[in-house]
Amino acid sequence: MRNESTQCCVVGGGPAGMMLGLLLARQGIEVTVLEKHTDFLRDFRGDTVHPSTLELIAELGWIEEFLTLPHAEMHEVTVSIGGKAVTFADFSRLKVRCPYIAFMPQWDVLDFLARKAAAYPGFRLLRDTEMTGLLLEDGRVAGVQARTPDGPLEVRADLVVAADGRHSTARAAAGLEPAAGSPPMDVLWFRLPRHQGDEVPFFQGGHGALISIDRGDYWQLAYAIPTSAYPELRQAGLPAFHDRIARLAPGLSDRVALIDDWRHLHQLTVRVDRLKTWHRLGLLFIGDAAHAMSPAGGVGINLAVQDAVATANLLGPVLGERRPDERDLARVQARRERPTRITQAFQLGILRDLYPKDLADDTAEHVPPIFTAFKALPPLRHVMGRFIGLGVRQEHITRS
Numbered sequence: 001m002r003n004e005s006t007q008c009c010v011v012g013g014g015p016a017g018m019m020l021g022l023l024l025a026r027q028g029i030e031v032t033v034l035e036k037h038t039d040f041l042r043d044f045r046g047d048t049v050h051p052s053t054l055e056l057i058a059e060l061g062w063i064e065e066f067l068t069l070p071h072a073e074m075h076e077v078t079v080s081i082g083g084k085a086v087t088f089a090d091f092s093r094l095k096v097r098c099p100y101i102a103f104m105p106q107w108d109v110l111d112f113l114a115r116k117a118a119a120y121p122g123f124r125l126l127r128d129t130e131m132t133g134l135l136l137e138d139g140r141v142a143g144v145q146a147r148t149p150d151g152p153l154e155v156r157a158d159l160v161v162a163a164d165g166r167h168s169t170a171r172a173a174a175g176l177e178p179a180a181g182s183p184p185m186d187v188l189w190f191r192l193p194r195h196q197g198d199e200v201p202f203f204q205g206g207h208g209a210l211i212s213i214d215r216g217d218y219w220q221l222a223y224a225i226p227t228s229a230y231p232e233l234r235q236a237g238l239p240a241f242h243d244r245i246a247r248l249a250p251g252l253s254d255r256v257a258l259i260d261d262w263r264h265l266h267q268l269t270v271r272v273d274r275l276k277t278w279h280r281l282g283l284l285f286i287g288d289a290a291h292a293m294s295p296a297g298g299v300g301i302n303l304a305v306q307d308a309v310a311t312a313n314l315l316g317p318v319l320g321e322r323r324p325d326e327r328d329l330a331r332v333q334a335r336r337e338r339p340t341r342i343t344q345a346f347q348l349g350i351l352r353d354l355y356p357k358d359l360a361d362d363t364a365e366h367v368p369p370i371f372t373a374f375k376a377l378p379p380l381r382h383v384m385g386r387f388i389g390l391g392v393r394q395e396h397i398t399r400s
């Protein structure tokens with residue numbers, strides 16, 4: 001058994017964990033991030049970098065370099081239902097340096113953060129290292145146990161931050177159970193080639209809902225179906241599935257048949273849940289580990305990053321002097337819980353109407369009130385632009 005020690009051990013190298021590791025190391029704190037995968041090259045993750053996250057990168061002084069990475073800019077979000085379109089969010093009035101969503105593969109974003117973090121002497125990223133358990137000492141979480149290719153590892157730390165996502169191992173090890181909301185959908189991810197001149201709306205509702213992300217030479221597509229409807233969809237057969245996609249995105253009808261095996265579709269079960277208490281002595285949960293987000297509105301990454309910034313702002317100075325106590329950790333929850341509650345209520349309430357209730361449901365036949373409201377009141381697009389683009393409580397980097 002190998003043993004290491006650090007000031008802060010972050011479990012999970014996703015958006016929350018990598019941003020936190022970077023910001024703490026930048027404050028001169030020793031931090032070790034454990035990531036169970038060998039690289040960040042996992043497909044079918046959210047690809048959105050929001051105006052607030054771009055602003056943070058600008059505050060760090062890296063925005064020009066960041067924007068040299070391949071990306072597409074989305075200045076407004078258009079929702080289309082039954083062939084009628086409405087602008088749902090407009091980012092043009094945001095007072096930030098980049099008033100748009102940058103679509104960038106998440107592995108590029110995480111690689112960028114890892115590269116920047118590596119420049120700080122206190123930062124360590126241990127890939128292929130899976131946290132398996134918590135070390136407990138005198139009623140306090142004193143570190144973690146992990147599985148590595150070279151055998152078991154123990155990392156002792158003044159603070160463990162669990163940023164290990166919606167299936168958090170740390171949460172299970174701490175015996176914590178989140179309260180779950182009921183998201184209206186599951187998501188099937190797949191790809192189709194992209195041709196010059198393709199006209200494919202970002203969000204198309206009807207029988208199911210199709211979200212289309214431009215990845216240069218291919219479309220990254222997310223087909224949202226009612227929760228647990230996948231077996232029924234499969235039973236209806238692939239031609240029926242092709243027909244559904246072709247009706248939502250006629251521009252792709254010439255290539256939907258390339259999906260000739262269900263294995264081309266990756267099902268992701270959507271969860272929305274939240275821990276009542278985000279901490280135990282020595283252990284803090286942030287990002288999806290504290291509050292799993294659905295893809296609705298594409299706001300989960302933003303929230304995870306904002307949690308990381310608040311954590312670094314509040315706990316970095318404490319870690320520099322002593323081990324954080326429960327009151328220190330409670331301050332992070334106090335700051336981030338309200339934005340989380342409001343965002344989850346928005347995902348489970350307002351946005352839910354954009355998604356069909358069962359496979360036979362066609363949202364075009366009973367146009368959701370939210371769609372009608374945005375058509376009647378165009379200024380709402382700026383309100384939504386602010387909500388999606390900056391979130392409920394925008395965090396800034398306060399420590400150098």
Ligand SMILES: Cc1cc2nc3c(=O)[nH]c(=O)nc-3n(C[C@H](O)[C@H](O)[C@H](O)COP(=O)(O)OP(=O)(O)OC[C@H]3O[C@@H](n4cnc5c(N)ncnc54)[C@H](O)[C@@H]3O)c2cc1C
Nearest residue numbers: 012014015016036046131164165287288295298299300301
């Ligand atoms: C289908 C789907 C689509 C989505 N699309 C979007 C979108 O477009 N935009 C958006 O903003 N949000 C989207 N979301 C939500 C978003 O993915 C999450 O809110 C966000 O990724 C949370 O970031 P995180 O860092 O907290 O967790 P994660 O991104 O889940 O990262 C957790 C990390 O921890 C690692 N890990 C897990 N267990 C361990 C362990 N035991 N030891 C070590 N490492 C571990 C994982 O490998 C992973 O790298 C989507 C969600 C779903 C389900």
